Amino acid sequence: MKQRIIRHKRIRAKIKGTAERPRLSVFRSNRHIFAQLIDDIAGKTIAAVSDKEIKPKGKTKKTVAYEIGKLLSKKAVEKDIKETVFDRGGYKFHGAVSEIAKGAREGGLKF
Secondary structure, eight states: OOHHHHHHHHHHHHOOOOSSSOEEEEEEOSSOEEEEEEETTTTEEEEEEEGGGTOOTTOOHHHHHHHHHHHHHHHHHHTTOOBOEEEOTTSOSSTHHHHHHHHHHHTTOBO
């Protein structure tokens, strides 16, 4: 099993999202970046954003990740969510993952 999956399972055992404080989950593929707010108790996604919505043509991955964080926080604030639990998905808190967190914080989310 890949090390990232093992780390992710260990993190998920400790982190739970609720309706009041959902989990901000980050997933990176080789080509795209995804972020979503998840209520683990109800098993539902509250809001989701990917770089497919932003049109990343000509932008760096970090810039796109920052915009994803800002857009996700905007959707969260519209649904009256102010606090989240950050789930880095087994990735290092570095690069695109940290930029999503930075954009979400600047957009008004706390974690």
